[in-house]
Structures are given as structure tokens and as C-alpha cells.
Amino acid sequence: MTRHPEEKGTALPPGAGNRIVAGGFRGTWADVSRAALPVVAAALVEDQLTAAGAAWEHAVSLRETLIVGAGRVSEDQAQELRDDGFALVRGEKIEPASHPRAAEAGRLWLLTSGSTGRPKRVGHTLQSLTTVAADQPPRRWLCPYSPGTYAWWQVVTLSLAHPGQDVIFVEAAQLDNWPELALAEGVTAASGTPTFWRQALWHSAETVAKLPLEQITLGGEPVDQVILDRLTTLFPSARVSWIYASSEAGASIAVHDGRAGFPASWLDRDVPGRPQLTVVDGELLIDSAWSANGFEGPLRTGDRAEIIDGRVYITGRIASDEINVGGSKASASAVRAVLLAHPAVMWAQVRGRRAPIVGNIVAADLVLEVPVSPQELTSWCSERLPDYSVPRRLRILDEIPIKETLKSDV
Amino acid sequence: MSTLSRNQIRTMMSQVLETQGKTIPTSDAALLSEIGFRSLDFSELALRVEDELGSELNFDAPGLRAIETVGDVLEFLEKLQST
Numbered sequence: 001m002t003r004h005p006e007e008k009g010t011a012l013p014p015g016a017g018n019r020i021v022a023g024g025f026r027g028t029w030a031d032v033s034r035a036a037l038p039v040v041a042a043a044l045v046e047d048q049l050t051a052a053g054a055a056w057e058h059a060v061s062l063r064e065t066l067i068v069g070a071g072r073v074s075e076d077q078a079q080e081l082r083d084d085g086f087a088l089v090r091g092e093k094i095e096p097a098s099h100p101r102a103a104e105a106g107r108l109w110l111l112t113s114g115s116t117g118r119p120k121r122v123g124h125t126l127q128s129l130t131t132v133a134a135d136q137p138p139r140r141w142l143c144p145y146s147p148g149t150y151a152w153w154q155v156v157t158l159s160l161a162h163p164g165q166d167v168i169f170v171e172a173a174q175l176d177n178w179p180e181l182a183l184a185e186g187v188t189a190a191s192g193t194p195t196f197w198r199q200a201l202w203h204s205a206e207t208v209a210k211l212p213l214e215q216i217t218l219g220g221e222p223v224d225q226v227i228l229d230r231l232t233t234l235f236p237s238a239r240v241s242w243i244y245a246s247s248e249a250g251a252s253i254a255v256h257d258g259r260a261g262f263p264a265s266w267l268d269r270d271v272p273g274r275p276q277l278t279v280v281d282g283e284l285l286i287d288s289a290w291s292a293n294g295f296e297g298p299l300r301t302g303d304r305a306e307i308i309d310g311r312v313y314i315t316g317r318i319a320s321d322e323i324n325v326g327g328s329k330a331s332a333s334a335v336r337a338v339l340l341a342h343p344a345v346m347w348a349q350v351r352g353r354r355a356p357i358v359g360n361i362v363a364a365d366l367v368l369e370v371p372v373s374p375q376e377l378t379s380w381c382s383e384r385l386p387d388y389s390v391p392r393r394l395r396i397l398d399e400i401p402i403k404e405t406l407k408s409d410v
Numbered sequence: 411m412s413t414l415s416r417n418q419i420r421t422m423m424s425q426v427l428e429t430q431g432k433t434i435p436t437s438d439a440a441l442l443s444e445i446g447f448r449s450l451d452f453s454e455l456a457l458r459v460e461d462e463l464g465s466e467l468n469f470d471a472p473g474l475r476a477i478e479t480v481g482d483v484l485e486f487l488e489k490l491q492s493t
Contacts, residue, residue, distance in 0.1 A: 355454075356452075356453055356456045356467065356469040361457065375429050382430070393454070
């Protein structure tokens with residue numbers, strides 16, 4: 001597998017003139033105040049503008065950088081970073097590294113979300129994070145992602161690498177009202193998780209419908225047909241895409257046909273510049289030129305892949321999908337898919353719950369678009385699932401729970 | 411800790427069955443096998459009781475195998491609350 005090109009140094013990025021909006025700032029990348037970063041720095045940022053300043057500083061000078069939302073780093077992890085040679089930068093305050101060292105010039109570090117355990121550091125470069133190569137039509141992108149995450153970098157590198165790609169950053173406090181912000185700023189492209197889109201449609205469907213969206217992107221969670229259909233119906237002229245990406249594997253799959261899953265013909269093929277995708281024992285394996293440093297070669301993703309009628313569906317994490325109900329194996333993702341297919345259900349989360357006699361039963365939390373009785377939902381599931389997979393405890397929530405990562409661990 | 415009465419547990423058992431389109435018989439002597447009340451239903455009922463009580467029941471207590479009728483279920487869960 002050919003790796004991405006080496007870092008080129010400190011030439012001004014092609015997108016330097018793109019406009020960005022972050023907090024109260026409006027200007028171009030080149031107008032952003034450069035962060036005063038030591039050459040090996042971990043920027044623990046409180047807001048998007050500070051993060052953008054650190055990203056710009058990294059883009060225009062040779063250095064080693066980690067950008068992360070301050071709330072995602074514990075004091076123990078902060079100390080580990082200092083011990084590993086990073087100076088910690090929190091606003092104006094700089095805490096020097098415990099053991100200063102030379103920079104690995106161009107290295108960008110990401111902290112994984114930690115959904116599989118303790119967050120870990122994953123090494124990239126601006127080049128390995130810049131996965132969109134072709135010229136793009138001019139767009140104003142919404143970036144609701146937490147600073148320094150892989151998805152955040154995808155939007156930032158797109159803007160840095162391609163003229164005409166403006167970015168409207170969404171601060172954490174603005175997340176509930178992002179459709180109003182996007183409308184005011186003339187956003188034409190937006191990227192978010194399925195949970196993010198569901199929450200927006202749940203909260204502000206009328207405002208969302210007014211957005212002049214040309215590009216809608218989903219990723220970060222299993223992408224189901226129901227949410228794709230809702231978005232394509234609302235925005236018939238927009239391109240609706242879903243992306244499979246992770247900090248380790250990089251952006252590996254991009255699907256633009258408005259359908260969940262991807263064609264099975266993409267498996268086991270060797271196309272220059274494209275990741276190699278394989279399914280082994282129901283798990284998706286990826287070999288990508290855009291993978292993180294040290295993760296080259298076929299990478300076990302830990303995500304379940306099911307091939308149905310010539311389409312490969314990525315349904316969720318293998319480790320958390322199986323629920324043992326009295327010796328029978330229920331699939332949380334399969335149950336969730338059935339619940340989401342009910343017209344009254346806007347959002348669903350399915351899990352096992354410890355129970356006497358059978359060990360576990362299937363339980364579900366739901367957000368409803370219109371009222372529906374538990375009997376109706378149970379009947380709906382009973383017609384489509386084996387007995388042991390039918391949710392026995394249904395809890396109706398008032399709001400779609402969403403984390404800083406824009407996910408809800410479904 | 412508060413406990414649920416036999417009637418309250420009966421109402422919950424009725425709800426478990428109603429969700430599946432079934433009706434609980436008036437007689438406590440009705441056989442579980444005849445009304446289609448299975449181990450999954452029993453587990454669901456136990457969780458409903460636990461949720462109502464706000465605490466877990468101790469199912470290590472003996473006697474589970476002897477449960478054959480509606481009355482057996484009610485009696486078992488009634489007793490279990492006091493163990």
C-alpha cells in the first residue's frame with residue numbers, strides 16, 4: 001500500500017484565503033491569530049477559535065502538535081503528555097514538558113474518542129488527514145465537531161487544502177441551535193453523525209429545511225437507511241454521503257448513492273489510491289494509505305459488517321452488539337434497525353439489561369416523533385424479530401442524548 | 411424498603427401479557443403453560459418489580475422450579491421481596 005506523500009514544509013496552504021467563522025471571529029485562515037505554541041505542544045483548547053489558531057500555526061510552521069478539547073483530557077493524561085515531551089498549552093498558560101525533546105516535524109496527534117477504553121494517541125500528518133484530493137465546488141461547511149477529533153480535522157484539512165471551502169465552526173454551547181447559526185451564515189454543506197442529524201430534525205426540522213444544503217455528510221456511527229431517506233427527502237437536490245472513518249484507519253469509505261451500506265464489489269479489490277476493504281468473520285478490515293502512523297496494513301476495525309443482497313452494511317461495534325438472552329444471541333444493531341424503521345421512532349438505543357432467569361433481556365431507550373403505545377412497538381418488533389430479541393423494557397426519553405463527540409453510543 | 415402487594419404484582423403481570431396481546435386469567439390456578447407465560451415474561455415481570463421497588467431482587471432463593479401457575483408467580487415474587 002502506497003503511503004501518502006511526505007510533508008512539504010511550511011508553504012502557505014492553498015485554502016489560506018478561505019473564510020472561517022468561530023465564536024465572534026470572522027475572517028480568513030490567514031487572519032486567525034497564530035497560537036504561540038512550543039515546537040512540541042499539546043493545545044488543550046476551550047473553544048473553536050483557539051483550536052483553529054493552533055491548526056493554522058501547525059499548517060504554516062514545522063512542529064509537532066496535538067489539539068484536543070480541554071474537557072477530554074484528565075490531569076493524569078495531561079501529565080503523561082508532559083512526560084512524553086509535550087508542552088501543555090491552555091490559553092495563555094504554557095506548562096513545559098517534563099522531558100523536552102526535538103519535534104517530529106509535521107506530526108499531528110489525535111486522541112481517539114476512547115469508546116473502546118482509555119483514549120490513546122494516534123499519529124497523523126496534515127497530508128494523511130487531507131483525504132479529499134479532487135477540486136471541490138465552493139461551499140460553506142458547518143463544523144460541529146469537537147476540536148482535534150478526526151472528523152474535525154477532516155473539515156479543517158478540506159478547508160486548508162481547497163480554495164472555496166469556508167468553515168463555520170460550532171461552539172459546544174451553540175450545538176442545540178446550530179440550524180439557526182447555519183441559516184444565518186449561509187451554510188451549504190454540513191457534516192455530522194446520524195445522532196446529530198436526528199437531533200436537529202427532532203428539535204428544529206423547520207429551520208433545517210430552510211438551509212440551502214448542497215452537501216450532507218454523515219459518519220462516526222452506523223448510518224441507517226431511515227436517516228438517509230429523511231435527509232434525501234428533505235433535500236432532494238443535495239448530495240447525501242456517508243463516510244466510514246476512524247482515527248486509526250483514516251477515511252476509508254465514501255458512499256454517495258443515498259443508500260446505507262456500500263457495494264459488495266468494493267470488497268477485496270485492489271485499486272490504486274483506494275483503501276482495500278475485506279470482511280473476515282463478520283468484521284471489517286481496512287488497509288488504507290490514509291491510516292494513522294503505526295496502523296498500516298490490514299487493520300481490524302472491531303466493526304461488524306454484514307453482506308446482504310450485494311451490499312455491505314456496517315452495523316456497529318462487535319464487542320457491544322451481542323446480547324445473550326438465555327443462551328440465544330440477540331443483535332442490538334438488528335433490534336435498533338427494526339425500531340428505527342417504525343414511523344413513530346426518531347431515535348433508538350438498544351442494550352442488554354441484566355435479568356433473572358435468562359441472564360439478560362433486550363431493553364431500548366426511544367425518542368418518539370409521534371406518540372405510540374408500547375403494545376404497538378412490541379407488536380412491530382415481534383413481527384420482525386425472534387422472541388428473544390424483542391425489547392422487553394422500553395423507556396421513552398424526552399430528548400435525544402448526544403455526547404461531545406456528537407454520538408450517543410448506539 | 412417498601413414492598414408491592416400481591417394485587418400490584420398481578421397488575422404488572424397483566425401488563426406483561428397485555429403487551430403481547432394476551433389477557434391474564436382471573437383464576438390464580440391458571441397454568442402458565444396454558445396462557446403462554448414463559449421465562450422471558452417472568453424475567454420482564456421481575457424487572458418491572460425491581461424498577462418499581464428501586465432495588466434488585468435476590469433470585470438465589472429456592473423454589474423457582476415449582477412455579478407452574480399464576481398464583482405461584484405472585485406468591486414467589488411476594489416472598490422474594492422479603493428475603
